[in-house]
Amino acid sequence: MFTRIASALLVAGLLATSAPAAHAQTTAAKKAAAAKTAAAKKAAASKAAASKAAAAKATAAKAATSKAAAADATAKAAAAATPPPAPLTEAQASAGIKDALNKGIIKAVQFASEPDGFNLNDDIHIPFPEDAILMKTTLSRIPGMNTLINTFETQLNRAAEAAAPKAKDIFLNALANISITDALSLVTSSSTDAATQFLRKSTEAQLIAAFKPDISAAIDQVGAEKAYAKMTSQYNRIPLMTPVQTDLSAYTTQKAVDGLFILLAQEEGKIRKNPAARTTDILKQVFGRK
Incomplete structure (x- = not known):
């Protein structure tokens, strides 16, 4: 009897001990299952969002492609509907090239005639005469000569600025000599200075002849001749140096x-x-056709 009672108590004790452990295992299993379910839902949501974004991107790309194709088609249709411009006539070419040169001449002469129009423009600044560079280099080593050299170079540019206005009438008169046939050729030329080169051939000698007296007078007036004479005198006294004989008027x-x-x-x-x-x-009309 005692033995049965002891056995019963032992079983009851074992059952009491194992119940909390079993309950804990069950709870842990439930939590793990819940976490797995939440992760699965999160992964599914991310996948759905990615698919939606990809679909939206594809739709936008397709729409952009369609829009570009439509715009291209519209442009082609417009181009096809717009007739090509009528061929340029000789009269139009003549008027266009003369108008272009007229405006260019007025601006060029005006700019060159301004104070420092030559002197401070690197494109047209008149430098020390090329055949007197050795004289310039030699004299620059003598104290006080650099100032004279720089002043002389500025004076040459001042002489050119003073004579520049005379070019205007010579240039404008030359426009009358451009034939209609020449004008058409000049307008359609691929060279950006075709008309200028054409005008140079017909006016350069005349410009030089007209400019030289004014340049000579300007050289004397601004003091360039005196400065040059002083430099050459100093230079020619140096032993074994070949005398410099630059024609300042012709050069300038x-x-x-x-x-x-x-x-x-x-x-x-x-x-x-x-x-x-x-x-x-x-x-x-003439130059906007290309």
Whole structure:
């Protein structure tokens, strides 16, 4: 009897001990299952969001492609519907090239005539005469001569600026000699300074002849001749040096004429390449066709 009671108590004790452990295992299993379910739901949600984003991106790309295709089709239709411009007539070409040169001449001469128009423009600044560079280099080593050298170079540019206005009438008169046939060829040329080079051939000798007396007078007036004489006198006293004999008038005249054509070519290039520079209807009509 005692043995049965003891056995019963032992079983009851074992059952009491194992119940909490079993309950804990069950709770842990439930938590693990819940966590797994939540992770699965989160992964499914992320996958759905990614799929939705990809679909939206694909839709946007398709819409953009369709829009671009529609715009291209519209442009092609418009181009097909717009007839090509009528061929340029010789009269239009003549008016256009003369208008372009007229505007270029006025601007070029005006710019060159301004104070420092030559002196401070690197494109047309008149440097120390090339055949007197050795004299310049030699004299620059003598104290006080650098100031004289720099002043002399500035004076050459001042002489060119003073003579520049005379070029205007010579240039403008030359426009009358451009034939209609030449004008058409100049307008359709691929060169950005074709008209300037054409004008140079017909006016350079005349410009030099007209400029030289004014340049000579200006050289004397601004003191360049005196400065040059002082430099050559100093230089020629140096033993074994070959005397310098630069013709200042001829040198400065040629450089001044070269500078005017450089400025004119720049103005012509603007009209040919830059729509904003075509300030008249004939310029837009003639040079806006390319």
